[in-house]
Amino acid sequence: MLHVEDLTVRYGDLTIVDHLNFAVEEGQWLMIVGPNGAGKSTALNAIAQGTAYTGRVMFEGGEMKKKKSSDRARCVGVLMQNHFVEYAFSVEEVAALGRYAHSAGARRNTGKGAGRGGEDSRAVEDALALTGMISQRRQSILTLSGGELQRTFLAQVFAQDPKLLLLDEPTNHLDLVYQKQVFELIGKWLQTPGRAVISVVHDLSLAKAYGTKILLMNHGREVACGPAAEVLVPEHLDPVYQMDVGGWMRQMLGQWNG
């Protein structure tokens, strides 16, 4: 589905992402992990066409760079880590904007916009229902908690109905209960055929639990890429994090036994 070839991002003399190569196929959930400053988020942002890069990002055979912005949004959706909102839009208004690429707004020049109103509102209804935001649909986004705000934007990206979902630390500052909710929702979303997910996560346990494929990065380069059982092993993790990762995890989680 997505093929990344030689992806490199430079800011001035600094190389943030260094010749990354990987692929994501239908049904896969790729977890990008690595220490702070490894270039995970920048790599994700480059795939989303949010920053200048060299190399190629191919989606189903076509180069992402060359796609029209509305075509791009029907292929790839993005959920960010933080949302700084300023105006009192309602939950529903934010979610409905997810249909932008599908509806008259973007297609009025091509004449394909007609007759899609019903489909649009159904997609928004479904997305609000899936994320549990139906009862708060009229509420101002300025009054939402962090978890509710993240679910609102999740509803937007579900309404957008992309084939590939990019997530940048989607639950970084959320309470455990929301962390669980969001990951379970995305897991459910992924069950429909023809979809795939790439997410950047800090938490190696989450990566292990939900990822079908792991990309471990350090200093902008790939350290290892493959199934969790092959990548999240001491030979790869310990030099990257400069500590005994497995030991620390067992020690932390072992506290909960008995």
Next chain:
Amino acid sequence: MKARSDRFSFIVFLAFAAVAFAVFCLCVCVGSVGIPLTDTLSVIWGGVRYQAGRILTVLSGVVSGGSGAAGSAWQAARPEGLQASIILSVRLPRVLCVAMTGAALALAGGAMQGLLKNPLADGSTLGVSSGAALGAVTAIAFGIRFPGLPFAGTMVMAILFAFLSLVLILALAYRLDYSLATNTIILIGVIFSMFVSSLMNIIVTFAADHIQHITFWTMGSLQGTSYQNALVLLGALLVCGGIILRHARELNAFAIGEDNARHIGVDVRKVKLVILITVSGLIGVCVSIGGSIGFVGLVTPHMVRMLVGPNHRRLLPASLFGGAVFLMLADLAARVLLDPIELPIGVVTSLVGAVAFVVIFYRSRKHG
């Protein structure tokens, strides 16, 4: 439950139009010579019939092959008398210009506040109006004209300078702070305004004989505006305003966040360019006709947002009416408060606007 339409219902639209029309009538009636409403309306009606009759006469003359006789049936008498001439040649064109300037500035302000996700953005706070005024003054001082079109030179230069100012300010702001934080961009706007007004003062000092009193450009005035001005404003509103209104959905996306807009498939660069050009067009035309009248574009969308919410499909049309009402009332206050002395209209809007700026800033800091 069915999703509610995010456009205006016809009733709400009618209510806004009714309020705007009532204020319009008030502003034409009241002044140093008070004229009763019924007389005012009958004079305006007479004037409209007279003009319509003239147009019909010409048209029917064309249709019937040159003999104007057939058309004279429609010809109404031109209203005469002191009251009629006060209304038709002084107040009506002025109030029309005031209303449309207010509408244009409010629409431009609303569009910028959405595009930049910044409730403090406006032609005056970003320095765009000052830039436009500098363009107009430069055109007059250096005699830049287009043959046959008396004020096209000033207007084109005002639009051009407004656009260049916007691009310059935004480029600087992006360099300093990619997230375009509220404070950075306003700070740059203020510094830019100061820089531009000193340039303007230099030009005015050296070309004093060409340029009317400097307060016209810094404080603004719509005294003595003509029907010709009103037509130009109407044209700008139809073209630039129409384009802005068609981008309501994109502006909603920008108001939630530029990154979010890109992710949902908005062509961010194209929309930004279109909005910046149309906003510059509106501000440039307004400044070349009435000087830089500050804070209309700041205050109106903010008040309107409290009434109809932040969705640009409602906010933008409501801002058109709101801006017209706000500036008509400000103009009325400028004419009546210290009668027979007339205040520059910009003084009134700035007095209101400066207070509103503080209030908006205080609120946005509290929840931010």
